Amino acid sequence: MPPGTGRADPYRVWLSEVMLQQTTVAAVKNYFIRFTTLWPRVEDLAAAPDAQVMAEWAGLGYYARARNLLACARAVAASGGGFPDTRAGLLTLPGIGPYTAAAIAAIAHDAPETVVDGNVERVVARLFAVQTPLPAAKPELTALAARLTPRTRPGDYAQAMMDLGATICTPRSPACALCPLSDMCDARAQGIAPELPRRAPKAPKPQRTGIAWVARSADALLLEERPAKGLLGGVLAFPSTGWDGREMPPPCPADWRHLGEVRHVFTHFNLSLTVMAGDLAGPATRGRLVPLRQFDRSALPGLMRKVWDMARDQVKQ
DNA sequence: AACACGTGGGA
DNA sequence: TTCCCAAGTGT
Known part of the structure; x- marks a missing residue:
């Protein structure tokens, strides 16, 4: 698909985004191929037995995603009208939260929605040198990210921001020398890019x-x-x-x-x-x-x- | 608001 | 080994 045409299949965008929640591309890849081969359309997935879907999801983790995936597919199939094309409409579906709703709206429908995942949080925290620790910083980071979202090609922009976070603006050792945004990065200017975003200390695991x-x-x-x-x-x-x-x-x-x-x-x-x-x-x-x-x-x-x-x-x- | 919810790979 | 954490959502 040419960039920016907003013609990605909403079903495939949705499926990949749900699989990618808290999960790496490498881990998702074969599952995505398997699911789209078994169930090429949302109606096919909706008709699948629960046990088969759970078995195909086994190993990917966060099994509530698989249960919600099926519930969502059945709701969409029952509606007869395909996936909603707005963020608000998508948000009503099970397993679709703020991130996934915005991602589908932007990537599949070319809507000017702001997509905020962990990558975008990190990039924005560094660009504006936000010192507030996560997760408290989330609303602030979302607001800052919204100011950056362009009205043209928002889907490509969203994927570019996530790619930047995944490959250049990485958690440990950001490759600032390769970053196209380094000139406008406050954290880079202050020499604290690797320290951001700050996080609240986490409880030890029992x-x-x-x-x-x-x-x-x-x-x-x-x-x-x-x-x-x-x-x-x-x-x-x-x-x-x-x-x-x-x-x-x-x-x-x-x-x-x-x-x-x-x-x-x-x-x-x-x-x-x-x-x-x-x-x-x-x-x-x-x-x-x-x-x-x-x-x-x-x-x-x-x-x-x-x-x-x-x-x-x-x-x- | 804080916690429950999997897994695997990199440093 | 140990720690970190990855394209979050539901309750």
């Missing part, structure tokens, strides 16, 4: 523990969908305790063997998960048996892939 059980029955594994809300909501997993230190019985009788500990880092805590494996020796109280032939490691979230990788040799013999 350490949590739990147990995951890998149970085999003949040629099947005991798995369950996690509850729709909360951590890893709606995604496939091995039965486990809550990760609050409370006791919980295993999901079925078995002669459990201790395989080891899996460590995993979540946004707000560290987890050490004890992996137990055994042969199902009676009825299960949770989960369902998934034939090994149907089992697909890629349908598991990252944590559960680690659990499986530890248990697979034991289970598959």
Whole structure:
């Protein structure tokens, strides 16, 4: 597509922007290709089964995005009119917040909306030498960014600002010598570009523990969908305790063997998960048996892939 | 307003 | 190893 023509497919813009929330381009790339191949139009995605979408999203993280993605696709498909073409209209859809609404309006519809993501926050904080720490500085940075937004080619401008932040005006060692805006950058003039934006100190991550059980029955594994809300909501997993230190019985009788500990880092805590494996020796109280032939490691979230990788040799013999 | 919510890569 | 943090949203 030629630059500035505002003809990007809103469906693809929306899908990529949602995938890119808090996620790097490298991590998103193959997921985007896979989703657009399976579901070329928003109506196709809307018609997909929940479990398939969750399985395809597995590994990308922030699973509420996948649940909202499907809800949004179904709302758009049901409306029959495609995606809204205004920021305000987009904002009413699940999973579309201020950033994504502005990005779709600017990139797909060439609307003069101001797109503010982490990159733009950093670029603007440096251009104007904003000393207020994030996240309190957000409104101030948004207002400053709005003053910069051009009326022509706002979509290209938005992508250029994000690219500048991603490649030149980077968090640690900004390449000011290569920056086209260095002449007008207050932080550069003051020699404090690498220190901005300032951030409020963050709380240390608590350490949590739990147990995951890998149970085999003949040629099947005991798995369950996690509850729709909360951590890893709606995604496939091995039965486990809550990760609050409370006791919980295993999901079925078995002669459990201790395989080891899996460590995993979540946004707000560290987890050490004890992996137990055994042969199902009676009825299960949770989960369902998934034939090994149907089992697909890629349908598991990252944590559960680690659990499986530890248990697979034991289970598959 | 503050917190919940994944993961992987770079320094 | 450890820390930082990346194209945020929902509650």
